[in-house]
Amino acid sequence: MKVIDVRSDTVTKPTREMRLAMVDCPVGDDVYQDDPTVNELEEEAARILGKEAALFMVSGTQSNQTAVMTWAGRGEEIILGEEAHIACHEVGAVAVLAGANMRTLHFENGMPDCAMIEDAIREEDIHCPVTALICLENALANGRVVPVAVMKEIYEMAKRHGIPVHMDGARCFNAAVALGVDVKEITRYTDSVSCCLSKGLCAPVGSVLAGSREFIERARKNRKLLGGGMRQAGVLAAPALIAIKEMPKRLHVDHENARCLAEGLKEIPGICCDSSAVEINMVFFRINADEAVWKGLSGYLKERGILVNPGQKGEFRMVTNAGVNREDIDTILREVKAYMEQ
Ligand SMILES: Cc1ncc(COP(=O)(O)O)c(C=O)c1O
Incomplete structure (x- = not known):
């Protein structure tokens, strides 16, 4: 995997x-x-x-x-x-x-x-x-x-x-x-x-x-x-x-992937993400739910091969980079959606 x-x-x-x-x-x-x-x-x-x-x-x-x-x-x-x-x-x-x-x-x-x-x-x-x-x-x-x-x-x-x-x-x-x-x-x-x-x-x-x-x-x-x-x-x-x-020549790819990630996240019910605030390779989002819900996300994703830092008070940051392609963005979105739906 x-x-x-x-x-x-x-x-x-x-x-x-x-x-x-x-x-x-x-x-x-x-x-x-x-x-x-x-x-x-x-x-x-x-x-x-x-x-x-x-x-x-x-x-x-x-x-x-x-x-x-x-x-x-x-x-x-x-x-x-x-x-x-x-x-x-x-x-x-x-x-x-x-x-x-x-x-x-x-x-x-x-x-x-x-x-x-x-x-x-x-x-x-x-x-x-x-x-x-x-x-x-x-x-x-x-x-x-x-x-x-x-x-x-x-x-x-x-x-x-x-x-x-x-x-x-x-x-x-x-x-x-x-x-x-x-x-x-x-x-x-x-x-x-x-x-x-x-x-x-x-x-x-x-x-x-x-x-x-x-x-x-x-x-x-x-x-x-x-x-x-x-x-x-x-x-x-x-x-x-x-x-x-x-390598500066490839950074625009990370920025495009970050925007794509933010656009997808903001469509997931329960997630609040201001995609207009994404200017570089960083995406910030918040899970508006009980502590147990947002605290479980990083562990759930880890079991599925996606590494994300634990959220702080419901706030998360994801950073796109050279090891992450558009297909990976789709995988992240699919898994986050599945987590939020369960
Ligand atoms: C804005 C900023 N400045 C400085 C640093 C420090 O870099 P290093 O981790 O190489 O000490 C970082 C690291 O993440 C950073 O994000």
């Missing part, structure tokens, strides 16, 4: 081409910056993301936290949405590593609001922390995409205040596909950007952090401090290189 895994796009496996590239790539000691494959990945990532330089990271979390550490010092403040991955899902690392204060703002549907951010910037006052960084996310963890005009407005406001902007672009290529723009149209309104290669792009491991040459050199030292100085990392950079060059 084929297992259909829609828990996340992090479950994607490296392609055959990626596995073969791992075998043949030249390697060296990357702490000496001697690994030709890592160097090539970093140059290519910088070019694609429209920045001067880039740095290969083990994970999106390492990449974001290295960026925060590099921009913000102990006791300084960073402004970000209260639902941001950096605030909620990185184990409180901002407090532990940078030692910075998080000023989290409540944005409607997670959509950053320029006026609210500007209002949260601290004035020069002996009592106040210094605002050192604004963190954005695109695509948002709720599957929505921040329009380019909003990115531009916030970036220009930040420049007026002399504050850098970091973007958690774990899914920035999904955002670019959804907005119908080159990814550089988004990243140009950031001073640093972190982009995950191991999600929809299918690399086995890794993210890249991109920014100015000067920023990346400081980030390199912080990555070393975090134990992230890798040696013959070319074997990981080789599939990552394929991921960043080739």
